[in-house]
Amino acid sequence: xxxxxxxxxxxxxxxxxxxxxxxxxxxxxxxxxxxxxxxxxxxxxxxxxxxxxxxxxxxxxxxxxxxxxxxxxxxxxxxxxxxxxxxxxxxxxxxxxxxxxxxxxxxxxxxxxxxxxxxxxxxxxxxxxxxxxxxx
Amino acid sequence: xxxxxxxxxxxxxxxxxxxxxxxxxxxxxxxxxxxxxxxxxxxxxxxxxxxxxxxxxxxxxxxxxxxxxxxxxxxxxxxxxxxxxxxxxxxxxxxxxxxxxxxxxxxxxxxxxxxxxxxxxxxxxxxxxxxxxxx
Numbered sequence: 001x002x003x004x005x006x007x008x009x010x011x012x013x014x015x016x017x018x019x020x021x022x023x024x025x026x027x028x029x030x031x032x033x034x035x036x037x038x039x040x041x042x043x044x045x046x047x048x049x050x051x052x053x054x055x056x057x058x059x060x061x062x063x064x065x066x067x068x069x070x071x072x073x074x075x076x077x078x079x080x081x082x083x084x085x086x087x088x089x090x091x092x093x094x095x096x097x098x099x100x101x102x103x104x105x106x107x108x109x110x111x112x113x114x115x116x117x118x119x120x121x122x123x124x125x126x127x128x129x130x131x132x133x134x135x136x
Numbered sequence: 137x138x139x140x141x142x143x144x145x146x147x148x149x150x151x152x153x154x155x156x157x158x159x160x161x162x163x164x165x166x167x168x169x170x171x172x173x174x175x176x177x178x179x180x181x182x183x184x185x186x187x188x189x190x191x192x193x194x195x196x197x198x199x200x201x202x203x204x205x206x207x208x209x210x211x212x213x214x215x216x217x218x219x220x221x222x223x224x225x226x227x228x229x230x231x232x233x234x235x236x237x238x239x240x241x242x243x244x245x246x247x248x249x250x251x252x253x254x255x256x257x258x259x260x261x262x263x264x265x266x267x268x269x270x271x
Binding site for chain 1: 137138139140141142143144145185190193194195196197199200201
């Protein structure tokens with residue numbers, strides 16, 4: 001078994017807000033991220049898959065296919081969008097880095113031929129990232 | 137759902153790798169230029185990873201500000217711009233980056249409880265790093 005990681009980047013806007021809370025509580029918990037005018041980041045996505053190396057091609061997975069799936073399922077949907085307002089899964093879920101990692105997992109799971117999805121890592125900035133590995 | 141959250145921090149410190157249990161020659165053989173008598177320093181990068189259930193209300197594994205405050209108190213305020221060899225915790229332990237990593241992991245496991253501290257990684261330079269993680 002071997003792991004392979006492919007990176008992609010997308011830029012998006014978001015804010016943190018829980019409708020069930022007052023403005024004061026939202027600001028207390030989420031700080032500056034609760035500004036309803038939103039703010040944005042250059043996100044880096046790392047998709048790690050594992051599998052056996054195909055004896056003929058020497059690939060775990062076809063990199064072009066992986067790139068195309070990431071582009072179609074994630075980058076094409078998230079890039080230059082407002083996550084809260086334009087991406088359906090964040091209509092009711094706060095688009096924290098953790099929830100973005102989980103949402104990307106759900107978008108990619110079962111769509112990568114011949115390899116198993118092992119980890120989704122999302123960097124919101126170089127010093128902050130979240131990992132989701134499919135755990136319940 | 138269990139997810140993991142990682143955050144990177146920086147601190148600068150000096151150290152000298154030297155063991156009182158070894159002779160001068162043995163120290164030089166083991167540690168090379170890191171054994172030079174007056175010490176040297178690094179810009180360390182610390183990565184802390186915590187794991188836990190993503191809170192349904194906040195969407196977070198833990199509050200970033202709480203993690204920052206804990207790392208600042210337990211590690212950065214204690215180590216930044218200091219000589220590691222003079223720290224109480226390194227009185228009888230050589231402050232190799234392995235041991236710095238172990239000490240930071242110990243401090244974080246002991247003091248941060250909002251989520252489980254699952255890994256600590258310390259980068260001494262761009263080209264070498266050490267990591268401890270829960271199995």
